[in-house]
Amino acid sequence: MGLNIGCAAAPGRARDNKTGSWRVFKPVFKYDKCVKCGLCEVVCPEGCVREGQDGYYHPDYNYCKGCGLCAEECPVDDIELVQEEK
Amino acid sequence: MMEILEGSHAVAEAVRLCRPQVVAAYPITPQTHIVEALASMVADCKLDAEYICVESEFSALSACLGASAAGSRVYSATTSQGLALMFEVCFNVAGMRQPIVMTIANRALGAPLNIWNDQQDSISLRDAGWLQFYAEDNQEATDLHFIAYRVAEDHRVLLPVMVCFDGFILTHTYEPVDIPSQEAIDAFLPPYKPVNILDAKNPMSLGMYATPDYYMEFRYEIDQAQKRAKEVFAEVGAEFAKQFGRDYSGLVEGYRLEDADMAFIAMGSICGTVREAIDEMRAEGKKVGLLKIRSFRPFPSEEIRAALSGVSKVAVLDKNISLGQKGAVALEVRDALYGSEIDVKGYILALGGRDVRQADIKAIAGLLEKGEGDQFFGLRTEVL
Amino acid sequence: MTEECELFECGHRACGGCGPALAARLILKATGENTIVVASTGCMEVFSTPYPETAWKVPWIHSLFENAAAVASGIEASLKKQERDEHVVCICGDGATFDIGMLCISGAFERGHDITYICYDNEAYMNTGIQRSGATPYDADTTTSPAGKCSTGNPRPKKDLPAILAAHGATYVATASIAYPNDLIKKVQRAVSTHGPNYIQVHAPCATGWGFDGSQTIAVGRLAIETGLWVNYEMMNGEVERVRKVAHRKPVDDYLSVQKRFRHLYRPGRNEDEIAKIQAIADANAKKFGIDLNVVKEE
Numbered sequence: 001m002g003l004n005i006g007c008a009a010a011p012g013r014a015r016d017n018k019t020g021s022w023r024v025f026k027p028v029f030k031y032d033k034c035v036k037c038g039l040c041e042v043v044c045p046e047g048c049v050r051e052g053q054d055g056y057y058h059p060d061y062n063y064c065k066g067c068g069l070c071a072e073e074c075p076v077d078d079i080e081l082v083q084e085e086k
Numbered sequence: 087m088m089e090i091l092e093g094s095h096a097v098a099e100a101v102r103l104c105r106p107q108v109v110a111a112y113p114i115t116p117q118t119h120i121v122e123a124l125a126s127m128v129a130d131c132k133l134d135a136e137y138i139c140v141e142s143e144f145s146a147l148s149a150c151l152g153a154s155a156a157g158s159r160v161y162s163a164t165t166s167q168g169l170a171l172m173f174e175v176c177f178n179v180a181g182m183r184q185p186i187v188m189t190i191a192n193r194a195l196g197a198p199l200n201i202w203n204d205q206q207d208s209i210s211l212r213d214a215g216w217l218q219f220y221a222e223d224n225q226e227a228t229d230l231h232f233i234a235y236r237v238a239e240d241h242r243v244l245l246p247v248m249v250c251f252d253g254f255i256l257t258h259t260y261e262p263v264d265i266p267s268q269e270a271i272d273a274f275l276p277p278y279k280p281v282n283i284l285d286a287k288n289p290m291s292l293g294m295y296a297t298p299d300y301y302m303e304f305r306y307e308i309d310q311a312q313k314r315a316k317e318v319f320a321e322v323g324a325e326f327a328k329q330f331g332r333d334y335s336g337l338v339e340g341y342r343l344e345d346a347d348m349a350f351i352a353m354g355s356i357c358g359t360v361r362e363a364i365d366e367m368r369a370e371g372k373k374v375g376l377l378k379i380r381s382f383r384p385f386p387s388e389e390i391r392a393a394l395s396g397v398s399k400v401a402v403l404d405k406n407i408s409l410g411q412k413g414a415v416a417l418e419v420r421d422a423l424y425g426s427e428i429d430v431k432g433y434i435l436a437l438g439g440r441d442v443r444q445a446d447i448k449a450i451a452g453l454l455e456k457g458e459g460d461q462f463f464g465l466r467t468e469v470l
Numbered sequence: 471m472t473e474e475c476e477l478f479e480c481g482h483r484a485c486g487g488c489g490p491a492l493a494a495r496l497i498l499k500a501t502g503e504n505t506i507v508v509a510s511t512g513c514m515e516v517f518s519t520p521y522p523e524t525a526w527k528v529p530w531i532h533s534l535f536e537n538a539a540a541v542a543s544g545i546e547a548s549l550k551k552q553e554r555d556e557h558v559v560c561i562c563g564d565g566a567t568f569d570i571g572m573l574c575i576s577g578a579f580e581r582g583h584d585i586t587y588i589c590y591d592n593e594a595y596m597n598t599g600i601q602r603s604g605a606t607p608y609d610a611d612t613t614t615s616p617a618g619k620c621s622t623g624n625p626r627p628k629k630d631l632p633a634i635l636a637a638h639g640a641t642y643v644a645t646a647s648i649a650y651p652n653d654l655i656k657k658v659q660r661a662v663s664t665h666g667p668n669y670i671q672v673h674a675p676c677a678t679g680w681g682f683d684g685s686q687t688i689a690v691g692r693l694a695i696e697t698g699l700w701v702n703y704e705m706m707n708g709e710v711e712r713v714r715k716v717a718h719r720k721p722v723d724d725y726l727s728v729q730k731r732f733r734h735l736y737r738p739g740r741n742e743d744e745i746a747k748i749q750a751i752a753d754a755n756a757k758k759f760g761i762d763l764n765v766v767k768e769e
Contacts, residue, residue: 300522
């Protein structure tokens, strides 16, 4: 491949960078009390929480940096941050 | 059609014929007549362009960059302080490979404030990645705009161009100029076909940042494009000559060099004065010639070497100075001739609009013969 | 997992819990894909576009620190000539907006381009290491407005940029916060469907620069609203239209004490004078915009 003229690039290549490796704490979605409100999806700065076909929301651990915003904001306290094991 | 036109108006006519979609400019002497003329053309529906009346030269070139990135052919004009204010954007435009054409009505840079002609402004931006073409008269200034768009937009090049012509000396002088027809220019200059543009149907990220892993390669590619611009310029110039009968295919142009022992090197309107002086000196039996540099970027080193192969002494006339060093053109000519036996001397002259006459050129020839050079010429020592 | 299209892609290099990254996602949710984004140099530009890994799935351009509004002007003019209809949206930091880019912004707004300029306001130059900008609030400790023996931090209040741009004749001006995502989305949608120039200033707390845990980004943003130190409002043609009211306005301590940038106001002891001044800023905001729900209107 050559360089793209003018330092241009096709969209979305950031996905090559798996930021999940940064994680120290991991949000565990427990689905005990989940009301499928989707707030975890809305507040994620990574955009790595997506709605599954079951209507529940699932984090993509390839990209989740473990910031804990979803756990903090979950209105039913159904996401738990645990120490990442590597 | 041959018309008697002020240089600025001739250039504005040329720009109109190139059909830019967006013009963004800020007024500055001696560029104003160009952009005033373009604004009138837009107001009279003679030019179908958006004229963005920006609040600074910095925004003028920034707006051009945006419009170019969105896929339009764009135009701007400036000079001196205005070009200095664009400094940062100039590097950016070249780095982002936007084929913007901008006219430079060459003028001195302050301080002291001075509105008259020299070439310090564009020459100070020689490292920015822009191609720089210098016109000797208003016909050439007009024609170089058609050629500039063709070269800039050529996919082998994709770099911006400054078409430089001397402030007041050319911008405000009336000369007969042949303005081609729209049909002829449309045939010569097809609509702009950009490569990577901002388009929601095909999204791209433009102007990303490059880490040390990539930066140098991007700069290398700009340099390669500059070098490719040489052959593209020659090609396009030849095509222009065929279609319009005026030949600008040379990055340099010789005058009475064939049997010359001594040569002048110069850029821009001063070449006219030099030609006249040469004719007089020739009549006196001196074997003198001129090598005019039309393209300062890319710099025609090989072409200069070839053109001067039979010459033993060279006087380079610099309407600029790299303060604390020498004139930029002299330095680069010396580099081009490195290893040859040719004696190259530089003369700093005409700064801030100081007149240069035929007698001055002859006096410089005298200095060169005596081996005196690398100095200011025409200093008023009585005021020092 | 359904493949819902995210226009701001995973894999960007923002800190965990980044307010501006969340702002970018929410803004693009609102604008949709028929949008051209113009970025300034800054944190967001750097964390989202190291060549060749861009997080942007809409057309995106970065030129310089201070010229986004001028670049956007040119894009808008070009689109007009080509009869294209993409939204032109600048997304720039507060340094690029409040300080170095003011000239270009002023020009673009005065000329009346149909653009939406969004400032993600994290209240300092974060990319270069937390230096003060014209958006930095009073008394905030930054690396160029450090608190010290004879300094209580940033000596000046935040510049009122929404008012300045409203005075330029902006069609729509709004403030928003990442702590109120749906409100932010609605405002961006309103802006891009309104002929500009439009301006939205988004409060985007920065965990690293302000000194709090990344999990608290939204909580801190919420406290700014709840204390009256940030007011969410909309202006149309220069008139304030809607303001987010606050039921029981909290003391500014609730906001200040959770951030390291205001820590010096509490150590060694509580700096009563300075905190009173900040409370006065909140009170003035509350009065100016009428945000208090529990106050009986004075006749």
